Amino acid sequence: MTSITLSGVNKSFGANFPVISGVDLKIDDGEFCVFLGPSGCGKSTLLRMVAGLETAYSGEIRIGDRVVDKVEPADREVAMVFQNYALYPHMSVYDNMAFGLRQAKTPKDEIDRRVREAARILQIEPLLDRMPKALSGGQRQRVAIGRAIVRQPKVFLFDEPLSNLDAALRVHMRSEIATLHRNFPAASMIYVTHDQTEAMALADKIVLLHAGKDMLKHGSIAQVGKPLDLYHRPRNLFVAGFLGSPTMNFIEASFAGQQADGARVALKSGEEIVVPVDGSTLAAGAAVTLGVRPEHLAPVAASGAALGAQTLTRRVSAVEHFGEYSFVYLDGGTPAPLIAKVAGDGGFKAGDSASFAAPADCCHLFDADGIALSH
Numbered sequence: 371m372t373s374i375t376l377s378g379v380n381k382s383f384g385a386n387f388p389v390i391s392g393v394d395l396k397i398d399d400g401e402f403c404v405f406l407g408p409s410g411c412g413k414s415t416l417l418r419m420v421a422g423l424e425t426a427y428s429g430e431i432r433i434g435d436r437v438v439d440k441v442e443p444a445d446r447e448v449a450m451v452f453q454n455y456a457l458y459p460h461m462s463v464y465d466n467m468a469f470g471l472r473q474a475k476t477p478k479d480e481i482d483r484r485v486r487e488a489a490r491i492l493q494i495e496p497l498l499d500r501m502p503k504a505l506s507g508g509q510r511q512r513v514a515i516g517r518a519i520v521r522q523p524k525v526f527l528f529d530e531p532l533s534n535l536d537a538a539l540r541v542h543m544r545s546e547i548a549t550l551h552r553n554f555p556a557a558s559m560i561y562v563t564h565d566q567t568e569a570m571a572l573a574d575k576i577v578l579l580h581a582g583k584d585m586l587k588h589g590s591i592a593q594v595g596k597p598l599d600l601y602h603r604p605r606n607l608f609v610a611g612f613l614g615s616p617t618m619n620f621i622e623a624s625f626a627g628q629q630a631d632g633a634r635v636a637l638k639s640g641e642e643i644v645v646p647v648d649g650s651t652l653a654a655g656a657a658v659t660l661g662v663r664p665e666h667l668a669p670v671a672a673s674g675a676a677l678g679a680q681t682l683t684r685r686v687s688a689v690e691h692f693g694e695y696s697f698v699y700l701d702g703g704t705p706a707p708l709i710a711k712v713a714g715d716g717g718f719k720a721g722d723s724a725s726f727a728a729p730a731d732c733c734h735l736f737d738a739d740g741i742a743l744s745h
């Protein structure tokens with residue numbers, strides 16, 4: 371049993387600063403769960419509570435069947451990997467990896483077997499006699515992971531483990547962490563990051579935490595689900611705006627009536643878009659926000675009367691080329707300029723008038739409270 375269950379968990383630093391608010395969450399046996407959210411939303415605090423490094427919270431945390439609220443960190447059968455590696459600088463790689471096992475009075479030959487096995491998995495056998503200062507960032511992070519592996523924990527906890535690595539190494543180590551998960555299928559893993567790409571690539575389950583001015587929501591769960599569920603079916607504006615790069619386009623609009631194939635939405639620019647959701651709870655003229663991702667705006671060659679329904683026509687204000695794709699910035703968006711992501715160079719230039727289809731299935735609609743209307 372390596373599941374982790376959090377029930378009604380709250381934590382404050384000082385009386386008026388809730389850091390974690392009412393978190394209920396189940397992480398299943400062997401699941402790879404990513405805590406994702408903007409800086410300061412409480413991801414690390416929540417992780418450290420599972421590790422036993424933060425206390426004085428209300429609610430209950432279980433690992434398997436055991437309530438661990440009063441269990442010392444060393445007795446929780448969890449191993450944590452930190453962003454800054456936290457290696458002992460005066461010990462060799464071998465001794466760093468063996469340290470926890472020696473403390474636990476594990477027999478010497480068993481320590482040797484486990485250290486060499488972890489070193490083999492992580493391909494750091496040639497480095498066992500080196501000191502940490504003679505290692506690259508990626509090698510140090512491997513040693514830190516090795517130190518977690520040798521403890522054979524039920525739960526691996528990763529706190530932004532790749533943040534100190536350069537971009538290329540981060541991608542490489544990300545795939546190594548995915549391999550580690552496959553090598554230890556019974557262990558549950560919680561991984562903290564603010565990087566949505568890491569979250570999308572690694573997670574079985576993403577827990578996206580709120581942050582911001584709204585203290586009632588700060589440190590609460592905005593949405594839990596599989597990565598593509600959050601991407602395709604965001605529950606609210608916060609989730610819709612957090613996942614995706616560039617972020618989803620939001621267009622202020624008003625509800626113009628419900629019809630058989632969905633809610634009709636009138637844009638301030640005069641266009642009408644139908645979104646296949648149930649808007650029957652909305653009053654006529656109610657303020658809504660239309661959401662459509664840059665990659666879902668499809669260039670339309672036609673113009674004037676030949677334009678089909680579901681199209682937006684705007685002046686191109688700028689184009690950014692990235693080779694494989696381009697970002698086309700469009701004037702006249704409210705509240706922000708619209709961005710379309712098009713293949714290749716797209717043939718657009720600033721000053722052009724350009725039309726884009728917003729396919730109904732790719733459109734999202736949010737009410738005045740920012741809650742997504744359901745399909």
Ligand code: ATP
Pocket residue numbers: 383389407408409410411412413414415416564
């Ligand atoms: P980041 O991605 O920037 O690391 P995070 O989501 O992991 O952020 P936490 O480190 O959990 O956020 O911090 C949540 C909030 O709690 C922050 O506002 C932080 O300043 C505050 N905080 C964290 N630890 C303490 C502490 N020991 N005392 C007071 N406030 C703290």
